[in-house]
Amino acid sequence: MTERVVCATEDLPPGSRVVVSVDRIEIGVFNIGGELVAIRNRCPHAGAPMCDGLLTGTVVSDGPQQRRWAHDGEILRCPWHGWEFKLPEGRSLVDPPYLLSTYEVRVLDGQVLVDTASGRGTRTRAEART
Amino acid sequence: MTATATTTAGTSGPGTGRVPVRVVDCDIHVNPRSATEIADHLPSEWRHLRDLLYGNGMLGTSVIFAPPNEGRRLDAFGDDGTPAGSDPALTGRQLFDEAGVDLAVIIPLTERSAANPEHEAAMAAATNAWLADTWLGAYNGHGRYQGTIRVSSDPDLAVAEIHKWAGHPHFVQVMLNPYLGTPLGHRPFWPVYQAAVDADLAVCTHVTLQRPGPALFTSSGPPTTFLENHAQFSVLYATHLVSMLEEGVFDHWPELRFTFVEGGYSWCLPLLWRLDKYWRALGSEVPRLRRAPSEYVREHVSFTRQPVEEPRDPRHLARVIDWLGPQTLEFATDYPHWDGDYSTRIGFAGVPADVRAQILGGNAVAKYRLPATRPAAHWSEFGTESAR
Numbered sequence: 001m002t003e004r005v006v007c008a009t010e011d012l013p014p015g016s017r018v019v020v021s022v023d024r025i026e027i028g029v030f031n032i033g034g035e036l037v038a039i040r041n042r043c044p045h046a047g048a049p050m051c052d053g054l055l056t057g058t059v060v061s062d063g064p065q066q067r068r069w070a071h072d073g074e075i076l077r078c079p080w081h082g083w084e085f086k087l088p089e090g091r092s093l094v095d096p097p098y099l100l101s102t103y104e105v106r107v108l109d110g111q112v113l114v115d116t117a118s119g120r121g122t123r124t125r126a127e128a129r130t
Numbered sequence: 131m132t133a134t135a136t137t138t139a140g141t142s143g144p145g146t147g148r149v150p151v152r153v154v155d156c157d158i159h160v161n162p163r164s165a166t167e168i169a170d171h172l173p174s175e176w177r178h179l180r181d182l183l184y185g186n187g188m189l190g191t192s193v194i195f196a197p198p199n200e201g202r203r204l205d206a207f208g209d210d211g212t213p214a215g216s217d218p219a220l221t222g223r224q225l226f227d228e229a230g231v232d233l234a235v236i237i238p239l240t241e242r243s244a245a246n247p248e249h250e251a252a253m254a255a256a257t258n259a260w261l262a263d264t265w266l267g268a269y270n271g272h273g274r275y276q277g278t279i280r281v282s283s284d285p286d287l288a289v290a291e292i293h294k295w296a297g298h299p300h301f302v303q304v305m306l307n308p309y310l311g312t313p314l315g316h317r318p319f320w321p322v323y324q325a326a327v328d329a330d331l332a333v334c335t336h337v338t339l340q341r342p343g344p345a346l347f348t349s350s351g352p353p354t355t356f357l358e359n360h361a362q363f364s365v366l367y368a369t370h371l372v373s374m375l376e377e378g379v380f381d382h383w384p385e386l387r388f389t390f391v392e393g394g395y396s397w398c399l400p401l402l403w404r405l406d407k408y409w410r411a412l413g414s415e416v417p418r419l420r421r422a423p424s425e426y427v428r429e430h431v432s433f434t435r436q437p438v439e440e441p442r443d444p445r446h447l448a449r450v451i452d453w454l455g456p457q458t459l460e461f462a463t464d465y466p467h468w469d470g471d472y473s474t475r476i477g478f479a480g481v482p483a484d485v486r487a488q489i490l491g492g493n494a495v496a497k498y499r500l501p502a503t504r505p506a507a508h509w510s511e512f513g514t515e516s517a518r
Contacts (some may be wrong), residue, residue, distance in 0.1 A: 019491045033289065046471075047472075048203070049205060052205045053204065054199070054204070077198060077199070078198075079203055080206055080468065081198075081470075082199055082468055
């Protein structure tokens, strides 16, 4: 089994995040309104520490000269270049081949567990472009 | 990886060994920790306006300046909220340790565009005095920071400021604001080039925070978004480059070294193909030009690479570098800005090792007359005054 304890559930209330290092790979777990999302702490564009980014919303358009605020609290914005990824799936909104690496996460006996072998999604810029 | 800025009091101090300079960062932006730190360098007759320019708000700046994360990488702000690029310890860690930079050229943006060139000159003077005291002085025991002299858009005032700092051991270039309303090849700017050449300083231009109005215009009118504005820095630079070429600036000063900072470079090649073609047909209109425009560019002009262009196949950049000439490119991070290149590894797919070394450091060492080595001891051992 490759599950690791990240923290106690009480240490990860809604709106918070925890970053841990497992075998030199940093994984961040976010509590988004009760839903847990685990991602690798690395932007697929240029390697920035994604977990330093702001969890926010974004502006979308339904037609010419229309814009509205959307996905409030679900958009993780890269702390360096501002790329926007929608959680929980971790996909880039403007360039969907770019995908955050995500991990399976669950709660057991008051502990938050991440399966460190479950990482999936884009790991490098090259992979996003093939 | 973690480094602290504590001094090595009670020990023998940093060693005197030196290592080769491999990476020169040609564009970083440091900041004062507070408005007072720099405003105190303003002469009293301008100090009453300091809140306008150095207050917390962004007065005088168009809302078109809308980059993510306040225009900075978020991990460059201090834990206590200190401005990005204002703490020598955090900057040293992120720039020297993490990005692997050996020497960095500071282009301070604390002189902001002002309608009044005398006001601009006062801000330039305050900026230069502050930089000399801090990042080129108290924080620079290791000598890894080099600086850029900021000047007014008024050429006479610019020349006076250059004369003031000529001979300073760490000022290596002069920056001209690109939002002048006049192409940079025009005669009024020639005394600035003369002063720079006399002082053996390079000259650059760098986009700045812009006020609303004519400064934001493209050649066809005003943009409406920051994306539109940002992507067209290249177009702005193209007009200046063509002006400098055809007015004969580089023919007049064979020693002049000029850099276009942060405006890309791939755009230049097709422009040079066109210029060379029409120079052959229309050379009598510019009889002072004795060589093809592209030859002047390859001898006198360089471009900082950041923000690195990202073609779908990254190997295409290698072809552009080969065509344009590897001597025309210099590495830069733009630390601590949001659109920085914080790795020396990206953008070099298919580029030969010797060319990569040239772009990362060799070109800049030659152009800015930088030392070929730097102290081997860690930067934090030089008694860098801590941010707190």
